[in-house]
Amino acid sequence: MPDSHLREFGQWITQHPWTEVLAVEGVQEKWDIYINIITQAFHRYFPLKQTRTHPADAPWITPRIKRLIQQRAKAFYTDINLFRQLRNKVIREIKRAKKMYYPNKIKHLQQNSSLWFNRVKSLCGMRQASDIPLLSQFSPDLAAEQINDHFASICQTLPLPDKSDGQVGQEDKNFAHFITIPIGDSIEFGQK
Structure with a gap:
């Protein structure tokens, strides 16, 4: 906003006689007239400017x-x-x-x-919402399969660690036994 607009508005507001507001008796009427005058002056001295935004704009x-x-x-x-x-x-x-x-x-x-x-x-x-469906509607076996599929899809999007140097870190040793576990037909939870 140019400084000249601020100066013009400042001159107007200090030199305006406000007779419209002073001539009315009711407080609410005074307020309504005052707001109307100020709004008109604001739009006159500070007109809206249109700008275009692009979806790629930060x-x-x-x-x-x-x-x-x-x-x-x-x-x-x-x-x-x-x-x-x-x-x-x-x-x-x-x-x-x-x-x-x-x-x-x-x-x-x-x-x-x-x-x-x-x-x-x-x-x-x-993302705010999870992609895991409501599991209460499935049997325990199917619920476990749904959870497994969900986390497997997340893991597939992650980059693989670089093993070009041939060294295996401690965290890789701890994780290695998960990779080699054979998966049976079903897993029973909570039973001995």
Whole structure:
């Protein structure tokens, strides 16, 4: 917002006679007229500006940053010194916006750990719902198979460890016996 708009609004608000508000007796009527006058002046001195957002834009990219990027692009062909100034300003603004984006998203959630954790997961792009179906409707054997399939699908998306040096770490030795367990027809839980 240009400084000139602020100055014009400041001059208007200090020089406005407010006769419309003073002529009315009721408090609610005074308030309604005052709000109406202020809203009209606000829209006159600070008109809405449309900006386009793109799905690929980072969430911290503000309309101000987008305007600076447009100005920088125009200056590239006309004034190299202005381009360099705007380039540095865009970089600073993006750093500042990025630094403030995540803290502003979670600062009001500090009292509620559940909401905080859900918001952090959504900001990180993690899924909120599990893909494991309701297991109470299945027999124990089928439920175990469903759980196994679910965790196996998760493990298939993980990268394999690099074993090019031929060394096996302690954690690999502990994990190795799980790989070689033969799976029978069914596993009975809770029975001797």
